[in-house]
Structures are given as structure tokens and as C-alpha cells.
Amino acid sequence: MKEKSNFRIKNNQLSFESFNNYENFQDIDSVNKENLLQIIRGISELSELNKIKNQVVKLENWLLNQKENIIEETSNEGRNETISLRKETLLSELEQILKSQTFERARYYLKRLENSLKIVRTGKINDINLARWKEYEEIITDSLWILQRRDTSGAHLGWYWGNFIPQIPHQMMLRYTKKGDWILDPFVGSGTTLIECRRLGRNGIGIELNREVAQKAVELIELELNKHNVTTDVFVGDSRSFDFGKLLQKYGLKQVQLLIMHPPYHDIIKFSNDERDLSNAKSTNEFLKMFGEVVENTTPFLEKGRFFALIIGDKYFNGEWIPLGFYCMEEVLKRNYKLKSIIVKNFEDTRGKREQKELWRYRALVGGFYIFKHEYIFLFQKK
Secondary structure (H helix, E strand, C coil), X not given: CCCCCEEEECCCCCCHHHHHHCCCHHHCCCCCHHHHHHHHHHHHCCCCHHHXXXXXXXHHHHXXXXXXXXXXXXXXXXXXXXEEEEHHHHHHHHHHXXXXXXXXXXXXXXXXXXXXHHCCCXXXXXXXXXXXXXXXXXXXXXXXXXXXXXXXXXXXXXXXXXXXXXXXXXXXXXXXXCCCCEEEECCCCCCHHHHHHHHHCCEEEEEECCHHHHHHHHHXXXXXXXXXXXXXXXXXXXXXXXXXXXXXXXXXXXXXXEEEECCCCCCCCCCCCCCCCHHHCCCHHHHHHHHHHHHHHHHHHEEEEEEEEEEECCEEECCEXXXXXXHHHHHHHCCCEEEEEEEEEECCCCCCCCCCHHHHHHHHHHHCCCCCCEEEEEEEEEC
């Protein structure tokens, strides 16, 4: 994904009048938030469309001449006067004003731009400022995710069979949590969720049945810089019977704000010889019973109205497609949840098929089936 350029507007005394008369406005390094708002208000008070567009062009030219990243910080009596804006977004807003065919439409866009700079409008479950929603291009809102490969930056490694791509918890946390919220992952595996917690400033608790895997997860998580000073703890145990109430008490909590589960896809991959391991379930029905017990045990500790993301795929057995994902969806819906979305994620680059694409194509032609290239993200909300 292309990294977006930011620029910062810092303290500088510049009124609309001086801007209006300034011929070399691009020579000015930057202006603070109030100065910029004053300029925008001044432009919107002009009486003719051409005059508005002339001033917008001048402002646009200044922005185009700014460095892509200006990182100076300023403060005034303990208050931070620097605001961070996405340069491309602001330029697109100005371009929309320039394309306006009427005076009224240009004034409307100027007012919207003014509001986006002075209003912070966030909801109860995330930090997204809806007054500046265009800046959040990295957040996916479509139900089809075409992701070519997993994120391997930082501490993320693809060493563990069956681990899920970091982009999934990344997206879920941005959409459904605020900084400082708590996330519970009952199948923490190699620690992908908790690594993302460190990156995004969320607290995370993970449960892992396999002690050796849990230790490796702790080592990987510790490799990720904890710049937000959040909690990211891993515990060994069976999530079907784990005492989550007692655990949360340690942190002064009663409930968490996001539940993420990426269980085994039944017996596609055997993760251990432990009979408590869902990958050792003797049948699909037994797997669903065990999975349901995990959901039953964790649901009381998710806040009402908050979200539960289930990442699961289907399986192929004895010549028959087993819709494991939808079976698991039904198990969740039995337990005080409503379904909010079904996301289909591209399953392109898996360890199992990475070097065997031609072989799998042959098997598909012989067997009359289609090759798995997707998995589901079922998104639920607790009633």
C-alpha cells in the first residue's frame, strides 16, 4: 500500500488579509490551525466564484510546494498547536472546490473543509474522525479482501503453520477499538494479534494450549517495540474452560472490547497430540461442540454491543466440501450475537500450496473441485 504523505501546520501569524495580498505565499513554511481556518473562512466570504477559485489556486500552489513531511512541533502555553493533516486529502478537497460549477457549491465545499479541520467526530467504538473520513484510505470497507501476501514487517513471521495474516487483526482493531482498549484472542498461536496490539496501542490477552508455541509467541511479541506501553500477555490454557473472569480481575477488568478468534480448521492441520486441541476432534460435530464451548466461555467477557471477529475456512473431505465456516457461524449465532458482515479474504499465498500450484491444479481437474483460495471473516456484534 502506498504510504501517504503528511504535512503539519504550525504556529505562524498569517491572516486572510495578508494571505490575500501575499504574492509569494509559497515562501511561508507553515501556518497554524487557526490561521488556516481564518484563510478558508476568508475565501468562503468572497462574493464571486472566480475570486474564490483564484484564492484556492493560490492555497493549492502553496501546498504543492511544501515538503511531503514537515515534522516540527510547536506548543502554546502547554497546548499543542500543531495539527497533522494528510496532504493528498486536503489537495483533493481544494480540487473539488475548483471543479465547482456554482458559487453555492464552492461555498458548501469550503464549509465542509472548515468543519473537517475544527471538528473531531468519533464514535463509541473507534478513533476514526468521521469529520475527516477521507483520510482513512487504509481501512477496508468492502466485503472482498484481495491481499496478495501477509505482512512480514516488524516481528511478524510466517513460521507457524495455520497462522493468520496480520492485516486481519490490524483492520479489526482500527474499525472496532480505540487506543487503550482490550482485545482477547483465545487461539493466540504465534502471537499475530498481540503484535498488532503493540503496533496500534491496544492491550491484548492471548490464550494458547500448546506451551511451546506460547513461549515462541512471547518471544516474537517482545521483538515488537512497545511504544504505546500496552499490555500484551500470553497464558497457557484451554479456552473452553479457562477462568477468564479471574484473569481479567488481575487487570482490574470485567470485560474486553474486542474478541478475535482464529481456531484450527478442524483437522486440516494437526497442531498437537493434545485431545483438548480442536484439531484433534474426531468428527465435524465434535469440532463444532468444542468450538462452541470456547464461544460460550468467552462471550460473557465481551462488552455488550462490541464486536467478535471469527476467522475460519472450509475443508474438503472424502470428496465433499465441508462448509466449516458457516457451521461455526451458526454456533456463534446460537449465543447472543447478531451477524454484521461476512468478509471473504483471498487465500492466495499459503504455505501448504505455495510451491505446489501446478499439482493442486491437476488435483482439482481430476477431482472435480475448486482450489481453496479464500477464507471467511465473520463479524458479529454482541446483543
